Amino acid sequence: MDLRTELPRLLPGAIAWAQSQATHVAESGIALNAAGLDLARRVGVVSPERIRLKVFRALPLPDDPTLRAAAVEAGLLGPNMVGLTLGQSILVCHGHVTARLISHECRHVQQYEAHGSIEAFLPIYLAQVITLGYANAPFELDARAHEVSA
Numbered sequence: 001m002d003l004r005t006e007l008p009r010l011l012p013g014a015i016a017w018a019q020s021q022a023t024h025v026a027e028s029g030i031a032l033n034a035a036g037l038d039l040a041r042r043v044g045v046v047s048p049e050r051i052r053l054k055v056f057r058a059l060p061l062p063d064d065p066t067l068r069a070a071a072v073e074a075g076l077l078g079p080n081m082v083g084l085t086l087g088q089s090i091l092v093c094h095g096h097v098t099a100r101l102i103s104h105e106c107r108h109v110q111q112y113e114a115h116g117s118i119e120a121f122l123p124i125y126l127a128q129v130i131t132l133g134y135a136n137a138p139f140e141l142d143a144r145a146h147e148v149s150a
Contacts, residue, residue: 001066001069001070001073003070003073003074003130004130004131006066006070007126007127007130010066010067010070011122011123011126013062013064013067014062014067014070014071014122014126015118015119015122015123017062017064017067018086018087018118018122019086019087019118019119021060021086021089021091022086022087022088022089022118023089024054024089025052025053025054025086025089025090025091026052026087026088026089028054029052029053029054029089029090030052030053030054031049031051031052031053032048032049032051032053032102035099036048036051036053036102036106037049039099039102039103039106039148040102040106040109042103042148043103043106043107043110043146043148044107044110044146045106045109045110045113046110046113047088047113048106048109050088051088051089051090051106051109052088052089052090053089053090053092053097053102054089054090054091054092055092055093055094055097056091056092056093056094057093057094058079058093059077059081059082059083059084059091059093060091061077061078062077074126074129074130074134075129075133075134076126076129076134081093082096082101083096083101083104083105084105085105085106085108085109085112086118087109087112087117087118088109088112088113090102090105090106090109092105099148099149100147100148100149103146103147103148104143104144104146104147105143107142107143107146107147108139108143111125111139111142111143124139125137125139128140
């Protein structure tokens with residue numbers, strides 16, 4: 001699949017899926033503890049008290065097969081991914097809740113805050129990942145630069 005060509009067609013479904021997952025975590029996740037709130041503040045989150053965290057056995061995948069395939073092909077979801085941030089909702093795989101990962105994901109929350117919404121942030125982020133690759137996407141580089149080791 002040519003993700004650059006398909007992105008405009010896939011984007012509405014990706015945004016809808018991201019918003020539904022964010023809502024689910026906002027309703028069923030837990031607030032950050034004191035250490036998590038501190039990490040969030042340290043990486044620039046304006047409203048860390050609004051963050052919700054939910055631990056999963058595996059990160060959820062879109063039901064739509066084309067959207068699922070695109071997310072896996074882009075390296076955004078799949079068996080090697082252990083964290084995902086959608087707005088102020090952080091999804092983490094069981095056994096991977098570490099200061100490094102939480103600080104990384106909280107930096108993504110800060111990025112969402114700076115852009116105002118999932119709908120505003122996601123097109124930019126996905127274009128970066130598709131054009132430059134997940135590892136070289138500027139938002140990923142920024143999140144890695146803000147990781148806290150302890």
